[in-house]
Amino acid sequence: MSIQLSIRQLKKRYKTGDGVSDISLDIRKGELITLLGPSGCGKTTVLRSIGGFLDPDAGDILIEGKSVLGSPPEKRPTSMVFQSYNLWPHMTVYDNLAFGLKIRKMSKPAIKQAISEVLELVRLPGMEKKYPGQLSGGQQQRVAVARSLLLKPAVLLLDEPFSALDAKLRHEMREELREIQADSGLTMVFVTHDQEEALSISDRIVVMNKGNIEQIASPQDIYDHPETLFVAQFIGKMNFVKGVADDRIRIGGLSFPNAQAHSGPVSIAIRPEDVILNDAEGQGIPGILKQIMVLGHYAEVSVELGDHGTIRGFQPREAVKSLQPGQKVTVHFAKVLTYSEG
Amino acid sequence: MRWYFRAVGAKRIIAFIVLALFVIFFLGPLLNLLILAFTGRWNYPDVLPHEWSLKWWTFVFQQEDIANSMGLSFLIAAIVTGLSIVLCIPAAYAFARIRFPLSRFFLFSFLLTHAFPKMGLYVSIAVLFYKLGLMNTLAGVVLIHMINVLMYMTWIPTASFRNIHAAQEESARDVGAGPFLVFRRITLPMAMPGILVASIFTFLNSLDEAQGTFLVGIPNYKTMPIVMYSIISDYPAYAGAVFSIILTAPTVILLLAAQRFVSADVMASGFQVK
Structure with missing residues (x-):
């Protein structure tokens, strides 16, 4: 697949000290990439630089091989959906959608046709005559997405477009966006701070922190193999314990292969689903079962492991039936992730 | 009449009186102005003019x-x-x-x-x-x-x-x-x-x-x-x-x-x- 959008050594510093340093990223045609990170990590800076709303201090942005840095937003082959206030309240839905097409000198019947089709696509058929004030928040965001789709941009930029919506609606909108993306083959860059959102819709996720890229990988890889301690902490639920590395990684009485050749003290991350619970005589680190929470089809247990602190694990609901809080157990791990200290 | 006031309630009646006073206070002078402007002849104790006319309008515009x-x-x-x-x-x-x-x-x-x-x-x-x-x-x-x-x-x-x-x-x-x-x-x-x-x-x-x-x-x-x-x-x-x-x-x-x-x-x- 060809490279649709290429970001090269992008730099931007604000007076506050925030910004991005040396961001490089290649996005393939038809890919949905998510920029994920806590607020202030620079994800919006990258997005706004692509859209032309921000001038980077250094670096380059190429779309279909051509640098767009010299162009203002109206000349770039990008389109952006903002978090809110996308629409112009003094125009009807039709006029909101037609504004960009009229600038492109499209004929009136063609505009009408295109608008009725795109409204069908975003599940708002026949809403042409409504004013934005008469629409719900979700409908307004659909219109905004429709407006961008009409322009057939080379890259569609989405700046936390669903974050102002309630959880159920957000879920629906994600699915719809994914469908639209699959149908249209549009290249999309999606900014979010919601890891669940990123894991559910992306082809690849770019995890950012403090203006740097921590990891670029598929959702599955990000979850299974977080490359840095930050990614391990940020994505999904995770337990952290201290360990020591020599020829093997050692935690208490347990040891694991030292594939990455760490040495000295290490941080060890364990997913709750990789926590194995045995009875007091079993193999593993001894601990005391503190709490059992049945959460539908599975249960979350917390075990106090002495010096290692408290660990949370997910267990099948059947497995916790015989367990009582306060009883002695041993804990073993199916898989561990190891990170050098400091 | 009593049933009416009871149905409306004291609060509404007070609100109405306040509104009425307000209207009189604002529109009263304007009404007086209108009457004066179209007066032909008006002797003091009478409530309304004896004669209506546009003569002051013609006078002013002249x-x-x-x-x-x-x-x-x-x-x-x-x-x-x-x-x-x-x-x-x-x-x-x-x-x-x-x-x-x-x-x-x-x-x-x-x-x-x-x-x-x-x-x-x-x-x-x-x-x-x-x-x-x-x-x-x-x-x-x-x-x-x-x-x-x-x-x-x-x-x-x-x-x-x-x-x-x-x-x-x-x-x-x-x-x-x-x-x-x-x-x-x-x-x-x-x-x-x-x-x-x-x-x-x-x-x-x-x-x-x-x-x-x-x-x-x-x-x-x-x-x-x-x-x-x-x-x-x-x-x-x-x-x-x-x-x-x-x-x-x-x-x-x-x-x-x-x-x-x-x-x-x-x-x-x-x-x-x-």
Whole structure:
């Protein structure tokens, strides 16, 4: 697949000290990439630089091989959906959608046709005559997405477009966006701070922190193999314990292969689903079962492991039936992730 | 009758009485003015005139200086409104969009002209106008009117521009509109209610301005309020009533026309401290 959008050594510093340093990223045609990170990590800076709303201090942005840095937003082959206030309240839905097409000198019947089709696509058929004030928040965001789709941009930029919506609606909108993306083959860059959102819709996720890229990988890889301690902490639920590395990684009485050749003290991350619970005589680190929470089809247990602190694990609901809080157990791990200290 | 009052409830009745008093207080003088203006003959103890007539209207319109003053007033009000739109709308946009040092201070400085007794301000301005040769000129009168309206014309549109979100302007850029087109098609129409309210304020304020005009415009630039003074002192009250109606009519007409744009919050947001 060809490279649709290429970001090269992008730099931007604000007076506050925030910004991005040396961001490089290649996005393939038809890919949905998510920029994920806590607020202030620079994800919006990258997005706004692509859209032309921000001038980077250094670096380059190429779309279909051509640098767009010299162009203002109206000349770039990008389109952006903002978090809110996308629409112009003094125009009807039709006029909101037609504004960009009229600038492109499209004929009136063609505009009408295109608008009725795109409204069908975003599940708002026949809403042409409504004013934005008469629409719900979700409908307004659909219109905004429709407006961008009409322009057939080379890259569609989405700046936390669903974050102002309630959880159920957000879920629906994600699915719809994914469908639209699959149908249209549009290249999309999606900014979010919601890891669940990123894991559910992306082809690849770019995890950012403090203006740097921590990891670029598929959702599955990000979850299974977080490359840095930050990614391990940020994505999904995770337990952290201290360990020591020599020829093997050692935690208490347990040891694991030292594939990455760490040495000295290490941080060890364990997913709750990789926590194995045995009875007091079993193999593993001894601990005391503190709490059992049945959460539908599975249960979350917390075990106090002495010096290692408290660990949370997910267990099948059947497995916790015989367990009582306060009883002695041993804990073993199916898989561990190891990170050098400091 | 009792059943009716019981059904309505004491609270409603009190509200109605307050409203009635309010209406009498506001519309009573206007009604009196209307009656006076169309009076032919009216002897004091009677409630209504004996004869109705338009003679005071013909009388007023026959006075040459009155007809002139009306034309002059509307001309000046139009110039003042036009000029202050040209001056203040860009300023308001700057106050709303650009963060520059002391912007709050500058915005508040427009209040200064309203902080002093008007006459004192005008006298000191008049001294300046003498030196600049602006006394008894149209330019001088227009300037003195503008001093009064700068505050409305800046504050209210500033609030309107502030209520437009950056994303709304950026979206328009994004779909292909250049900065000028965005201002004309998105920003300006969205701010229009506020600009309209401010313009109406400005127009009416200029139409009504007497003190400054009296000081700067005499003897050649006599606007309606100035002529009003002499009419009230020189002619019967009937002529004054006719003239008052002529002065009030534009206010009523403009406010009615603007009603669909004017909501109290457009005004109120202009006077919020942000």
